[in-house]
Amino acid sequence: MNFDQARFSRDDVYEPLLSEKDSTTVEVDADGVLPDDLTRDELTLPALSEPQLARHYTRLSQMNYSVELGPYPLGSCTMKYNPSFTEDVAGDPRAAVHPDRSDRTVQGTLGLLHGLQEYLADIGGMDAVTLQPPAGAAGEFTGILIAKAYHEARDDDRSEIIIPASAHGTNFASAAMAGYDVVELPSDEDGRVDIEALDAAISEETAALMLTNPNTLGLFERDIVEIADMVHEAGGLLYYDGANFNALLGRARPGDMGFDIMHYNVHKTFATPHGGGGPGAGPVGVVDELAEYLPSPMVRETAAGYEQYEPESSIGKVHGFAGNWLVLVKAYAYIARLGDEGLADASAKAVLNANYLASQIDLDVPYGPFHHEFAATSGDRDAADVAKRMLDYGVHPPTTKWPELVPEAMLTEPTEVEDKASLDDLAHAFNAAYADSDEALETAPSKTSARRIDQVSAARNPRLSWQSLGDEE
Amino acid sequence: MTAGNGRRVGSPYAPHTDADEAAMLDAIGVDSVEDLFDIPADVRFDDEFGIDSTDERELRQSLADLFARNEELTEFLGRGHHAHYVPALVDDLSRRSEFLTSYTQYQPEIAQGFLQVLFEYQSMLVELTGLPVANCSMYDAATALAEAALLANRLRRGASGHRVLVPEHLHEGRLGVLENYLDGADMEIGEYPMDDGAVDVDALSDLVDDETVMVYAESPTVRGVIEERLADIGDIAHENDALFCLGSDVVALSLLQEPASVGADVVVGEAGALGIGSAYGMGLGIFATREEYLRQVPGRLVGVSEDSEDMRAFTLTLQTREQHIRKERATSNICTNQAWVALRTAMHIAWLGPDRLVGIAKDAVTEARALAQRLDDLSGVKAPVHDRHHFREFVVYTDQPAPAITNDLAGRGFAVHALDDHHIQVCITEANADAADEFVAAFEEVA
Amino acid sequence: MFEIPDDKKYLESHEWTTTDGDTVRVGISDFAQDELGDVVFVELPTEGDELAAGDEFGVVESIKAVSDLYAPISGTVVAVNEDLFDAPELVNDDPYGDGWMLELEPADESEFDDLLSPEEYREQTE
Numbered sequence A: 001m002n003f004d005q006a007r008f009s010r011d012d013v014y015e016p017l018l019s020e021k022d023s024t025t026v027e028v029d030a031d032g033v034l035p036d037d038l039t040r041d042e043l044t045l046p047a048l049s050e051p052q053l054a055r056h057y058t059r060l061s062q063m064n065y066s067v068e069l070g071p072y073p074l075g076s077c078t079m080k081y082n083p084s085f086t087e088d089v090a091g092d093p094r095a096a097v098h099p100d101r102s103d104r105t106v107q108g109t110l111g112l113l114h115g116l117q118e119y120l121a122d123i124g125g126m127d128a129v130t131l132q133p134p135a136g137a138a139g140e141f142t143g144i145l146i147a148k149a150y151h152e153a154r155d156d157d158r159s160e161i162i163i164p165a166s167a168h169g170t171n172f173a174s175a176a177m178a179g180y181d182v183v184e185l186p187s188d189e190d191g192r193v194d195i196e197a198l199d200a201a202i203s204e205e206t207a208a209l210m211l212t213n214p215n216t217l218g219l220f221e222r223d224i225v226e227i228a229d230m231v232h233e234a235g236g237l238l239y240y241d242g243a244n245f246n247a248l249l250g251r252a253r254p255g256d257m258g259f260d261i262m263h264y265n266v267h268k269t270f271a272t273p274h275g276g277g278g279p280g281a282g283p284v285g286v287v288d289e290l291a292e293y294l295p296s297p298m299v300r301e302t303a304a305g306y307e308q309y310e311p312e313s314s315i316g317k318v319h320g321f322a323g324n325w326l327v328l329v330k331a332y333a334y335i336a337r338l339g340d341e342g343l344a345d346a347s348a349k350a351v352l353n354a355n356y357l358a359s360q361i362d363l364d365v366p367y368g369p370f371h372h373e374f375a376a377t378s379g380d381r382d383a384a385d386v387a388k389r390m391l392d393y394g395v396h397p398p399t400t401k402w403p404e405l406v407p408e409a410m411l412t413e414p415t416e417v418e419d420k421a422s423l424d425d426l427a428h429a430f431n432a433a434y435a436d437s438d439e440a441l442e443t444a445p446s447k448t449s450a451r452r453i454d455q456v457s458a459a460r461n462p463r464l465s466w467q468s469l470g471d472e473e
Numbered sequence B: 001m002t003a004g005n006g007r008r009v010g011s012p013y014a015p016h017t018d019a020d021e022a023a024m025l026d027a028i029g030v031d032s033v034e035d036l037f038d039i040p041a042d043v044r045f046d047d048e049f050g051i052d053s054t055d056e057r058e059l060r061q062s063l064a065d066l067f068a069r070n071e072e073l074t075e076f077l078g079r080g081h082h083a084h085y086v087p088a089l090v091d092d093l094s095r096r097s098e099f100l101t102s103y104t105q106y107q108p109e110i111a112q113g114f115l116q117v118l119f120e121y122q123s124m125l126v127e128l129t130g131l132p133v134a135n136c137s138m139y140d141a142a143t144a145l146a147e148a149a150l151l152a153n154r155l156r157r158g159a160s161g162h163r164v165l166v167p168e169h170l171h172e173g174r175l176g177v178l179e180n181y182l183d184g185a186d187m188e189i190g191e192y193p194m195d196d197g198a199v200d201v202d203a204l205s206d207l208v209d210d211e212t213v214m215v216y217a218e219s220p221t222v223r224g225v226i227e228e229r230l231a232d233i234g235d236i237a238h239e240n241d242a243l244f245c246l247g248s249d250v251v252a253l254s255l256l257q258e259p260a261s262v263g264a265d266v267v268v269g270e271a272g273a274l275g276i277g278s279a280y281g282m283g284l285g286i287f288a289t290r291e292e293y294l295r296q297v298p299g300r301l302v303g304v305s306e307d308s309e310d311m312r313a314f315t316l317t318l319q320t321r322e323q324h325i326r327k328e329r330a331t332s333n334i335c336t337n338q339a340w341v342a343l344r345t346a347m348h349i350a351w352l353g354p355d356r357l358v359g360i361a362k363d364a365v366t367e368a369r370a371l372a373q374r375l376d377d378l379s380g381v382k383a384p385v386h387d388r389h390h391f392r393e394f395v396v397y398t399d400q401p402a403p404a405i406t407n408d409l410a411g412r413g414f415a416v417h418a419l420d421d422h423h424i425q426v427c428i429t430e431a432n433a434d435a436a437d438e439f440v441a442a443f444e445e446v447a
Numbered sequence C: 001m002f003e004i005p006d007d008k009k010y011l012e013s014h015e016w017t018t019t020d021g022d023t024v025r026v027g028i029s030d031f032a033q034d035e036l037g038d039v040v041f042v043e044l045p046t047e048g049d050e051l052a053a054g055d056e057f058g059v060v061e062s063i064k065a066v067s068d069l070y071a072p073i074s075g076t077v078v079a080v081n082e083d084l085f086d087a088p089e090l091v092n093d094d095p096y097g098d099g100w101m102l103e104l105e106p107a108d109e110s111e112f113d114d115l116l117s118p119e120e121y122r123e124q125t126e
């Protein structure tokens, strides 16, 4: 397959900035509206006609890679196809209501939220689910606050959260934001939780252990039952990072493994679009014993219809309102479309695809057996360079240099949506890039809109707005 | 794979043919997909969720039916979540799959389009706030406020304590989120009183001390009041070495005093009012600050650099602040943010241009004033309750019980929010202004 | 092979230090700058700050990593290398020369004895 990304350029810039196309300053004359000293003097913003804007954004869109253009196998990110119809469903004007509406007048909205709470609880083996956290990291933070509330209600002062070294950065940051000290757990030589190290780390200070399962190498924590027992015996709780749940749908549930709290990454597992970085949603499920601490409001069904309520010992709010509504609608629609069989099949094909792709690439995959993703190593080639070269083959490269456990890691997650031919293309991109000359790697990419971008210059001399570009040189 | 009735068994979005699946299993060297799962028997799930798969047409119909259970009311609702008319261009272009189905721009060479839009969004916020650094999104206004407080606490300029002072009139969602974010940093929240809906500056002055790391004020407030003494509030904060954080929203910023001109160190608030309209509270958090706090900013930043052909190019930058590098010492745990909402907001601002943007902001003042006056003319009604300038919304006093009025208005096709037994909040923008006559008539009947 | 000058003493955390009898200069080693990659930002204390041996006195950042800087010995900061604010690349280009970070007036010269010799430091980096 040959690939050349669209590339609009003139002089030394690609598509000019809006401000370079037009910059209009208007005097803010608020005569008769507000006293002069309460208003600003002027405002400078672009003022382009609608056709000009349509062209601006369409050109920019063409300088952007996406799932609908080709494979996007970013490990841990689950870039699967986002079904078109879910956009239309979320765009239903009758669903565009304000959060201050009384329950009686928004039974449709509450019905959907209630339905999604139930779906997610079933799929995760949890007893109750809040939909409020607006992303996975916010879900982690919410979950840890719930753990904290639980311990505090028992007058049990605990100060530590244990997190495996291979975990995602948000786990560490979320635990710290909730006020905990982080105890980092080394991996064993198989890439899984080191049981001895865990044993040494657990104490009466342990508030929770946060685990990703399968972990960020795609490996199932086989000792999960033993791990859960160890944590519970010490009075701690077990937290499940649901970023990798796409591997397990219908085959295993965090609740059955002994997890007390989990977040779902609906913008990964349940196919809501990533939108160039967000919005997502990070619903949190808990076991019965913790349901009273969930954020407020929750939705329940009564004889009179759906209603919102505040759980008895609620931790309060983690979002100003009810979270990322539009994302939740799309997640609901996706789950309802697939049903039991579809969900199980999604996981089966995700795992099949990862294993097939791994079998077709020349790079070594040091840890296994893996599920929906694998961490290949580019060995003595720089993984970032190999990734840049892969771009020239018209595919998005994997996540690079993470997890650190694997040197020059290329964490690859093709998801279930690729067929064999597309995986073969992807394997070809891997192998060709991996085998390319040093020079080809270092000068890549050459078929993308922009060529290799100087990260050092961006950081040494931060230019973060079009206003800052004027001051240069 | 299809079953006898023609309906697909399995995921409709997994494209494997039987032949491909067999070839793939063969290449891997296993007999069945089940062999690839390394899950111990004791934690295997062999039950069902009981969720039936539904075909697309049926599902769309059933969800349309579900949403039809929402009553069609004209909303006069605000309190931090505002609806303005969203042009078709925003829907059309933001839904282009190149934008919608892309990930965070970890490979900037292939993601220039989105990066440029985010850079343009940041620049628009820089213009609106007058502050030189704006990030490319927080989840919403509430979490942005909480992040500002954490930033103030990290800087801890002169303060010996960890207190954040917030106004008595603050949206319960913002207060609740703030409480949760501050708990882990051992910070505390103090409340200062309002005087007729605006900051009681003297009382604030008495409350600020060297324990205070940040003073937060809003304009417009949750009750729609335009704050008249922002510069004084900023001075009080600065005299005590505390940061001054100003909450606002993207429309109000185009008209009201520029935050930098009144001494704001951080600006937070809602930007989703342009871009998504009513979305059950889903929003876009603004975060802008001074250059000197750049290294303390939470969230992602897009910057300019050059590529190997010396062309200007965009990239995520200063990432050492973020969780994937600095882990527990990151400035925030935020990873996935609201990028696509920021894209829509930038498109909406660009579509309006400065003239029309200032225009709808002025309308927000004049329409609110006119509506308040008309309600005030009704018997048993006083509006606005606060003798102040208002933006979009205001509080109404009613002799009759407010909850009953709210109910009766719903019966007549209008949604308003009862604050307590005798107070109702009413919000107007160009999105509902056409219904103002009928709204006043209905109000007259029920009040 | 990384340069490890004989006239300096080292910390396990890769700071070097040297004294001219009055003041003590501190920077990071050639090995450390290479591990970090292109330095993009350096944060240093202000003159007059008191540091105890082992205290964090600043950070050095590259694109992908952040390192805390530790004081090799106790003392008062008498100078910081302000050139690094505009030209952090000096840390890469000349770690033992123009890339120096701060100067201390030592509180207790004997603390020097606790530091690694060039040989000991070389062993650590190998």
Ligand SMILES: Cc1ncc(COP(=O)(O)O)c(C=O)c1O
Binding pocket: A076, A077, A135, A136, A137, A138, A167, A168, A170, A171, A212, A216, A241, A243, A244, A265, A280, A281, A282, B334, B335, B336
């Ligand atoms: C393993 C893991 N945990 C947590 C997260 C954080 O989720 P979010 O980006 O939705 O905040 C991610 C994704 O980025 C992840 O991959």
